Amino acid sequence: MAVERRTSRDIRSESRLDVMHALLSAEEATRNDLARATGLSPATVATVVGDLLSEGIVTESRLSAGRVGRPTTSLRINADRGRVVGIDVAETYVRAIVFDAALREVAGVETPRDEHESSPEYVVEGIGRTFEAALDRAGVGAEDVLGVGVALPGIVQRASGVVVVVPHWSWHSVELDSLRDRIGVPLVLDNPLKAIATAELWFGTGRESDSMVTVNLGTGVGAGIVLEGRILRGATNAAGEWGHSLLAIDGRRCRCGRQGCVEAYVGAPGIQQTLREVAPEHPLCDLEMQQEFIQALAAASAADTPDPAVEETLAITARYLGSALADLVAVVNPERVTLTGWTTWALGDRLLPLTRARLDEEAPGESAAGLRLEISTVRSNSVATGVAMIALERFLGDVGLVTTRVPIAL
Amino acid sequence: MAVERRTSRDIRSESRLDVMHALLSAEEATRNDLARATGLSPATVATVVGDLLSEGIVTESRLSAGRVGRPTTSLRINADRGRVVGIDVAETYVRAIVFDAALREVAGVETPRDEHESSPEYVVEGIGRTFEAALDRAGVGAEDVLGVGVALPGIVQRASGVVVVVPHWSWHSVELDSLRDRIGVPLVLDNPLKAIATAELWFGTGRESDSMVTVNLGTGVGAGIVLEGRILRGATNAAGEWGHSLLAIDGRRCRCGRQGCVEAYVGAPGIQQTLREVAPEHPLCDLEMQQEFIQALAAASAADTPDPAVEETLAITARYLGSALADLVAVVNPERVTLTGWTTWALGDRLLPLTRARLDEEAPGESAAGLRLEISTVRSNSVATGVAMIALERFLGDVGLVTTRVPIAL
DNA sequence: ACCTATTTTTCTGGGGGTTAGGTTTACCCG
DNA sequence: CGGGTAAACCTAACCCCCAGAAAAATAGGT
Numbered sequence: 001m002a003v004e005r006r007t008s009r010d011i012r013s014e015s016r017l018d019v020m021h022a023l024l025s026a027e028e029a030t031r032n033d034l035a036r037a038t039g040l041s042p043a044t045v046a047t048v049v050g051d052l053l054s055e056g057i058v059t060e061s062r063l064s065a066g067r068v069g070r071p072t073t074s075l076r077i078n079a080d081r082g083r084v085v086g087i088d089v090a091e092t093y094v095r096a097i098v099f100d101a102a103l104r105e106v107a108g109v110e111t112p113r114d115e116h117e118s119s120p121e122y123v124v125e126g127i128g129r130t131f132e133a134a135l136d137r138a139g140v141g142a143e144d145v146l147g148v149g150v151a152l153p154g155i156v157q158r159a160s161g162v163v164v165v166v167p168h169w170s171w172h173s174v175e176l177d178s179l180r181d182r183i184g185v186p187l188v189l190d191n192p193l194k195a196i197a198t199a200e201l202w203f204g205t206g207r208e209s210d211s212m213v214t215v216n217l218g219t220g221v222g223a224g225i226v227l228e229g230r231i232l233r234g235a236t237n238a239a240g241e242w243g244h245s246l247l248a249i250d251g252r253r254c255r256c257g258r259q260g261c262v263e264a265y266v267g268a269p270g271i272q273q274t275l276r277e278v279a280p281e282h283p284l285c286d287l288e289m290q291q292e293f294i295q296a297l298a299a300a301s302a303a304d305t306p307d308p309a310v311e312e313t314l315a316i317t318a319r320y321l322g323s324a325l326a327d328l329v330a331v332v333n334p335e336r337v338t339l340t341g342w343t344t345w346a347l348g349d350r351l352l353p354l355t356r357a358r359l360d361e362e363a364p365g366e367s368a369a370g371l372r373l374e375i376s377t378v379r380s381n382s383v384a385t386g387v388a389m390i391a392l393e394r395f396l397g398d399v400g401l402v403t404t405r406v407p408i409a410l
Numbered sequence: 411m412a413v414e415r416r417t418s419r420d421i422r423s424e425s426r427l428d429v430m431h432a433l434l435s436a437e438e439a440t441r442n443d444l445a446r447a448t449g450l451s452p453a454t455v456a457t458v459v460g461d462l463l464s465e466g467i468v469t470e471s472r473l474s475a476g477r478v479g480r481p482t483t484s485l486r487i488n489a490d491r492g493r494v495v496g497i498d499v500a501e502t503y504v505r506a507i508v509f510d511a512a513l514r515e516v517a518g519v520e521t522p523r524d525e526h527e528s529s530p531e532y533v534v535e536g537i538g539r540t541f542e543a544a545l546d547r548a549g550v551g552a553e554d555v556l557g558v559g560v561a562l563p564g565i566v567q568r569a570s571g572v573v574v575v576v577p578h579w580s581w582h583s584v585e586l587d588s589l590r591d592r593i594g595v596p597l598v599l600d601n602p603l604k605a606i607a608t609a610e611l612w613f614g615t616g617r618e619s620d621s622m623v624t625v626n627l628g629t630g631v632g633a634g635i636v637l638e639g640r641i642l643r644g645a646t647n648a649a650g651e652w653g654h655s656l657l658a659i660d661g662r663r664c665r666c667g668r669q670g671c672v673e674a675y676v677g678a679p680g681i682q683q684t685l686r687e688v689a690p691e692h693p694l695c696d697l698e699m700q701q702e703f704i705q706a707l708a709a710a711s712a713a714d715t716p717d718p719a720v721e722e723t724l725a726i727t728a729r730y731l732g733s734a735l736a737d738l739v740a741v742v743n744p745e746r747v748t749l750t751g752w753t754t755w756a757l758g759d760r761l762l763p764l765t766r767a768r769l770d771e772e773a774p775g776e777s778a779a780g781l782r783l784e785i786s787t788v789r790s791n792s793v794a795t796g797v798a799m800i801a802l803e804r805f806l807g808d809v810g811l812v813t814t815r816v817p818i819a820l
Numbered sequence: 821a822c823c824t825a826t827t828t829t830t831c832t833g834g835g836g837g838t839t840a841g842g843t844t845t846a847c848c849c850g
Numbered sequence: 851c852g853g854g855t856a857a858a859c860c861t862a863a864c865c866c867c868c869a870g871a872a873a874a875a876t877a878g879g880t
Contacts, residue, residue: 008418008837008866015867032828039415041868046830069827070875155775165775173776211645225741227637234743235621238777241740246733246772248670249658258772260658323656330651331635331741333644362656362668365565365575366583367648418837418866425837442857451839456859479856480846 013403015040019048023058023077024103025207030072049075055399056081077102082146085134086388087127089152091115094126096134097384101146107138118169120176128182145185146395149387151192156408157236162189167256186398188391188409193240194231195386197224200338202389204378209335213328217343219290221263225332237408242328247320265320268294268343274316279309291342298346318351322358329363329371336372340382348375423813425450429458433468433487434513435617440482459485465809466491487512492556495544496798497537499562501525504536506544507794511556517548528579530586538592555595556805559797561602566818567646572599577666596808598801598819603650604641605796607634610748612799614788619745623738627753629700631673635742647818652738657730675730678704678753684726689719701752708756728761732768739773739781746782750792758785
């Protein structure tokens, strides 16, 4: 049954990840700080830090704090250990961001994508070009790159080999071996939602909870589930596909081809559709660009004279969202739900109270009572950040510091 | 962040549980068999078995296998170590089953419950009486009882203390401390779906997969989720409440008070409702007892002359079920889904192909491709068996053999 | 200059865990 | 009565974690 046994080595691996986690959160910390933050004993932290020091992952910087006693040696991630690149492949753009090893942005490049061109060759070429441009702008060579992470707007699955499914590109099971050749450095592929959840786990609310759900609201919607500090990936890395859960059987047609998905109601086009149903003649119905529409909606809602159609649209959307979240909360029962994505940035504050109320009504038993529902504080580039973090984790695995392998890697 | 750290002791604990798991599955096995089954080295199995032997949990029985070589000493669970009781509190009955320590049934008692009487006092009294009657019939005294598990038809939550929520009994947050006093032996409370999933994990398809979902179809419907060999409990033990996920917003009124829940469509009353919508005059619409109705539906479907209304009802139900399962599969992405419950026993064979087809259509990407959808082989008393197993796990914790505490215990 | 108090960090021993590989054990069989 | 053989058992090596003692590195008093 259990092919992969846990051994005591895995404990050390987890300790190392925990220390890294605490150190990335704190930017700078002493061994004692880390012991407090991780719950490990100072002795264990010392040996773990020793490992990380000898691999050059962290550096010491002695600064006497002026107080009495032995001065503290503080530790920080060795940002110059190398560079990590996160690439966010979206429908209309490819964005590559170069991070230092402490996951701080060094440089970024965004290139547009032709939404109607989706051949694997075109996509691979676009990724490759953007990657090289970003390296160029950051002034680093490929030899400095510890790893590259690429988030593709679909499902990255591991069945027999790594396979990418992107319905609206008509990618049913595309293998991207050519991408590895093009990039030429260690590569991980994943789904943007898992990237966002990873970013949230390392740099956002995940620093406080280790059981949470990250919900992204944009053109599409989706969730990343974190249980016990680890992303839930499921049997084939497809877990968390909540955006295409059913909200209304035989309901609105979704762009995924099915009907009644959550996304068709709380994705940006879905919200516009709701407005059309509320007020078919409303001027905002005609806005072509989704982000523009959402911005206009937010502006209208913040205006002095309330627009009843807008208010009703928001109320209905919050109701849809609350109900859909209630299902997710009922199944996973997390400690917290964190909302992200550009719809959240624009409308989150407006939607939150109503969504919360609906969620409290709909979630079974007491599961919503202690639940924290909030807006993420990780704003910019969370997809690129998260997928770069996954790549960094993979690098830690490659140098032997961590045994928990990132499952999806070309 | 992590209050509970993993230590090497937990590894031993897991190893012990794995050995128990293998031994319960196999009934009888040699140390070598166990090493193969668990993936542990023979040496480790030997020490683990030593622990279990010295606690009297397993016994040796030497039987020379007639082959050449040192004869094998085979091991089995020491059934006489004590008794474990599982109590299934349902809406219309309370069933208490006494098991030996190898989880084989020794005796059982079922007493009816007044469906309309739901005061905690009445419920506690009913459980207590049934427990005592079962002990009596089994001819064992309370001193032989290692533990008792009680499954209550609601949500058993851990917030501040243990709290039971049973909507249709109007139990919003009932504390059952009186039950402990009444029973007088170590007690665990849990939800029937988690009990069923536990039974499935130890005695059913869970012996092959450690990532699975158990779906129960009866009057109510619900799911138990198993990830990495452990029941997903979530922050407050409320995870897995899939029966009240939304299938159709503003849809059929559900007995939980909300609208459009999965249960309102694929629970037994929901299926009858579907038949009423298909053929309002159909004679089966008038059957009062749900189980009788489901049986009649199964009989009509197996008859030589097909009944178009019945066939259509089944097709629609399979479609509802497939869609609802697709949501669950999309979020959790398990290796297998196992169906249980009396509706499954009656109609499972009929529903399976159509449900499977719908699931394949609706599940995103490839997540349904490798998925195994099947009918459970654990038939009788799976709730009592599962909750007894949970009680046995708790006992193993109490004697110090297992550190993973059962979270819900009075 | 020397000692003392103080705080951080390292060292050491004890308690666990897993495994590979060699020994012992207990049979069958010629 | 000695092989042959497979199961069960030691043993040593290596890995974890942690508590508590010891060392290190300062500031400040004498």
